[in-house]
Amino acid sequence: xxxxxxxxxxxxxxxxxxxxxxxxxxxxxxxxxxxxxxxxxxxxxxxxxxxxxxxxxxxxxxxxxxxxxxxxxxxxxxxxxxxxxxxxxxxxxxxxxxxxxxxxxxxxxxxxxxxxxxxxxxxxxxxxxxxxxxxxxxx
Numbered sequence: 001x002x003x004x005x006x007x008x009x010x011x012x013x014x015x016x017x018x019x020x021x022x023x024x025x026x027x028x029x030x031x032x033x034x035x036x037x038x039x040x041x042x043x044x045x046x047x048x049x050x051x052x053x054x055x056x057x058x059x060x061x062x063x064x065x066x067x068x069x070x071x072x073x074x075x076x077x078x079x080x081x082x083x084x085x086x087x088x089x090x091x092x093x094x095x096x097x098x099x100x101x102x103x104x105x106x107x108x109x110x111x112x113x114x115x116x117x118x119x120x121x122x123x124x125x126x127x128x129x130x131x132x133x134x135x136x137x138x139x
Contacts, residue, residue: 025099028083030074032056032069039067043116053063053077063118064094064113069126069137076100077133082118101129108134 026032039055040047048054053069069078079100087094108126112118128134 024101027068028076029068029074030054030056030068030076035060036068039117045118047101048072051138052080052124055080059100063120063122066098066100068100071133071136072139075136077129077137079127079129082112082122083125084118084119084120084122088123099113099127105128105129105133117131 011074031038035058035137036056037059039045039057040046042059052067053071058132064083065079065081067080067082068076068139069080081094081097083094104126104127106110106128108128109126109127110124111121112124113121134136
């Protein structure tokens with residue numbers, strides 16, 4: 001009985017790991033498919049925003065995101081969250097937010113006064129996925 005349970009648990013762990021790896025591979029290079037859309041296709045923003053790159057988001061996850069940030073070569077470089085101060089001050093929690101990659105080399109957090117798509121003052125939380133991502137997004 002214990003042996004069958006151990007095998008079943010092992011299979012579930014391997015399946016979950018494979019699913020996560022598959023999700024990361026699917027998001028590794030732009031363009032990516034549903035439910036993500038390119039932000040510049042539906043908001044008056046440039047296709048490439050210096051410091052953030054080319055952004056994709058699932059509109060159902062707005063305003064927090066994740067916004068997936070790609071460099072000019074279409075490589076996933078960062079995951080960005082945009083959390084409005086007003087929502088946080090009134091007790092809204094943004095729990096279980098997805099990430100574009102399980103690898104994070106550094107994080108930046110900074111104020112933004114508002115822009116199309118997230119008009120209220122908010123915080124940008126940027127998870128960079130490798131050591132050169134920040135400089136690639138700045139170009």
